[in-house]
Amino acid sequence: MTHPMDLIPAPARVEGPYRCDFVLDRRTTLSAAAGTETTARWLRHTLGAAFGLPLRETADENATNSVRLRLDDSLAPEAYRLHVVINEVVEIIGGGPAGVFWGAQTLRQLLGPEAFRAAPVGTKAVAGLTAQTIEDAPRFGWRGLMLDVSRHFMPKGDVLRYLDLLAAHKLNVFHFHLTDDQGWRIEIKRHPRLTEVGSWRARSKWGHRASPLWDETPHGGFYTQDDIREIVAYAADRHITVVPEIDLPGHSQAAIAAYPELGNTDVVDTAALTVWDSWGVNPNVLAPTEAVLRFYEGVFEEVLDLFPAATSPFVHVGGDECPKDQWKASPAAQARIEELGLADEDELQSWFIRHFDRWLAARGRRLIGWDEILEGGLADGAAVSSWRGYGGGIAAAEAGHDVVMCPEQQVYLDHRQAPGEDEPMPIGYVRTLEDVYRFEPVPPGLSPEAAAHILGTQANVWTEVMQNRSRVDYQVFPRLAAFAEVAWSALPAPEARDYPAFERRMDTHYRRLDALGVDYRPPAGPHP
Numbered sequence: 218m219t220h221p222m223d224l225i226p227a228p229a230r231v232e233g234p235y236r237c238d239f240v241l242d243r244r245t246t247l248s249a250a251a252g253t254e255t256t257a258r259w260l261r262h263t264l265g266a267a268f269g270l271p272l273r274e275t276a277d278e279n280a281t282n283s284v285r286l287r288l289d290d291s292l293a294p295e296a297y298r299l300h301v302v303i304n305e306v307v308e309i310i311g312g313g314p315a316g317v318f319w320g321a322q323t324l325r326q327l328l329g330p331e332a333f334r335a336a337p338v339g340t341k342a343v344a345g346l347t348a349q350t351i352e353d354a355p356r357f358g359w360r361g362l363m364l365d366v367s368r369h370f371m372p373k374g375d376v377l378r379y380l381d382l383l384a385a386h387k388l389n390v391f392h393f394h395l396t397d398d399q400g401w402r403i404e405i406k407r408h409p410r411l412t413e414v415g416s417w418r419a420r421s422k423w424g425h426r427a428s429p430l431w432d433e434t435p436h437g438g439f440y441t442q443d444d445i446r447e448i449v450a451y452a453a454d455r456h457i458t459v460v461p462e463i464d465l466p467g468h469s470q471a472a473i474a475a476y477p478e479l480g481n482t483d484v485v486d487t488a489a490l491t492v493w494d495s496w497g498v499n500p501n502v503l504a505p506t507e508a509v510l511r512f513y514e515g516v517f518e519e520v521l522d523l524f525p526a527a528t529s530p531f532v533h534v535g536g537d538e539c540p541k542d543q544w545k546a547s548p549a550a551q552a553r554i555e556e557l558g559l560a561d562e563d564e565l566q567s568w569f570i571r572h573f574d575r576w577l578a579a580r581g582r583r584l585i586g587w588d589e590i591l592e593g594g595l596a597d598g599a600a601v602s603s604w605r606g607y608g609g610g611i612a613a614a615e616a617g618h619d620v621v622m623c624p625e626q627q628v629y630l631d632h633r634q635a636p637g638e639d640e641p642m643p644i645g646y647v648r649t650l651e652d653v654y655r656f657e658p659v660p661p662g663l664s665p666e667a668a669a670h671i672l673g674t675q676a677n678v679w680t681e682v683m684q685n686r687s688r689v690d691y692q693v694f695p696r697l698a699a700f701a702e703v704a705w706s707a708l709p710a711p712e713a714r715d716y717p718a719f720e721r722r723m724d725t726h727y728r729r730l731d732a733l734g735v736d737y738r739p740p741a742g743p744h745p
C-alpha cells in the first residue's frame with residue numbers, strides 16, 4: 218500500500234493515514250453526481266482493467282462500500298478533497314469536474330502501482346486503501362507538455378497514450394506542434410497537398426552519414442480530421458486543453474514544398490524545394506502577401522472547427538526562428554514593407570502575427586506564440602511562450618501579456634539529462650532530474666502584477682532525434698514527474714526544495730511507470 222507521501226505531484230495537505238483500511242472489492246459501488254460522469258467512466262475503465270472492479274452505479278449517495286464523486290463549488294475548479302473513511306467509503310469532492318478528475322488520479326496512486334496496469338493483476342480482485350484525508354489544488358492553471366509530432370510523426374495511439382500520461386501527472390495542457398519544416402501533420406481539406414506532399418520526407422540527416430542519427434528511410438504520416446477529433450475528445454475526457462500549433466511565418470518549408478507560391482518566389486526557386494530532411498533554423502519562410510494570409514486563414518478555419526473553443530481557447534501560431542534574409546533580398550517583400558508603412562523586416566513578422574491575432578480574436582480565440590513575437594511589437598491580446606530563457610516572458614508579463622514559462626535551459630526535454638558519452642541524446646544543456654525539480658517558473662523580482670500574468674509552465678519535447686515512442690519516453694521520463702510537481706505543488710524556493718524526499722517518492726513512481734510500460738531513463742543511467 219502506498220504511503221500518501223509517495224504521491225507525485227505532492228498534494229497540498231494530508232491528514233492521516235490512519236491505521237485502518239478500506240478495501241475496494243467487487244461489491245464496491247460508485248455514485249457519480251452530475252458533472253462527475255467523465256471521471257466515473259475513467260475510474261471504471263482504469264480500475265476495471267487492473268483489478269476487474271465493476272464499480273456498479275448506485276443512486277444512493279449514502280451507500281457504504283462505495284466510491285462517491287461530487288462537486289462543491291466552494292472549492293476552486295481544479296481543487297479536490299479526497300476522504301477515505303475506514304471500512305466505508307472513498308469520497309472525492311471537486312470544485313469542478315476537473316477537480317474530481319485530479320482527485321481520481323490521486324486515488325489511483327493510493328491504490329498502488331498495480332492500479333497503473335492495463336491488464337489484470339491476477340486473482341486479486343480487490344484494491345486496498347489507507348484511511349486518510351487529502352486536500353489539494355494546483356499552483357498553476359497551465360501545466361503543459363508540448364509534443365513535436367512534425368520532426369517525427371507520432372501515431373494517433375501513441376498520442377492518446379501521452380494524454381493518459383499527462384493526466385496521470387495532473388498536467389492539463391497539451392501543446393500539439395503540428396507543423397514544421399520537416400513535416401505537416403494535420404489534414405486540411407481545402408489544401409490537400411499539405412499532407413499529400415508535406416507529410417513525407419525522404420530521409421533525416423544528422424551530422425555525418427555514419428552517425429546513428431542519420432537515417433536514409435523516408436519518414437512521414439499525418440492525422441486525418443477524424444483522428445484529430447478523436448484526440449481532442451480524448452483530451453477533453455481527461456480535462457486536458459489542447460493548444461494546436463500551426464507555425465508561421467518561419468518553420469514553413471513543408472508547406473512551401475507542397476505549395477511553392479507560399480514562399481519568396483522572387484529569391485528562391487521554391488518549386489524545387491522538398492520537405493526538409495535536415496534540422497536547425499530554415500531560411501525558407503512565407504512570403505508576406507495577401508494570398509498567403511488567405512491561405513492560412515483557410516488553414517485556421519479548419520483548425521478552429523477541429524479544436525472547439527471550449528477545449529482550445531488558445532491557438533498557437535509559432536512565430537519562432539524566422540530568419541529575415543529572404544525578405545531582405547526579395548524586391549516583392551521590400552515593396553510590401555513600404556506599402557504597409559513598416560519600418561523593417563521585424564515589423565513584417567509582427568504584421569503576420571498581428572493579423573492572426575485579430576483574426577483569431579474575432580472568432581473568440583486567443584493567440585499564443587513563441588517569444589520572438591515580441592520583436593517588432595506584440596499584438597494586444599497575444600500570450601507568449603517564453604522559450605529563450607525567462608527574458609521574453611518577463612518583458613511580456615511586465616507589458617501586461619499572459620505568459621507560459623518554458624525556458625529551454627530548464628525544461629526542454631530533448632536536452633540531455635546527464636553528462637556522459639553514453640547518454641543517447643546529443644543536444645542541448647544538461648538538465649538532470651534534480652535540475653528540473655529545482656526549476657522555478659516565476660522568476661524572482663517580478664512585480665506581483667506581472668507575476669499574475671504567468672499562467673503557468675510547460676515542458677517542451679522537440680523530436681529531431683527521437684524516432685519513436687521509446688526514445689520520447691526516455692527523454693520525457695522521469696523528468697516529467699519532477700516537472701509535474703513543479704507545476705502543481707506549492708514548492709518552496711528552488712534551493713529549499715527537498716530533492717532527496719522527492720527521489721524517495723520516485724521509488725514508488727518508477728513502479729507506476731513500469732506498470733504503465735514507460736521506457737524511462739533508468740535512475741542509475743543508461744549503462745550502469
Ligand code: TNX
Pocket residue numbers: 537538587604629631645679680681
Ligand atoms: C528551438 S523552441 C526550436 C525548435 C527546435 C528546438 C530544439 C523553438 C520555438 N524552436 O524548432 O526543435 O530549438 O531544442
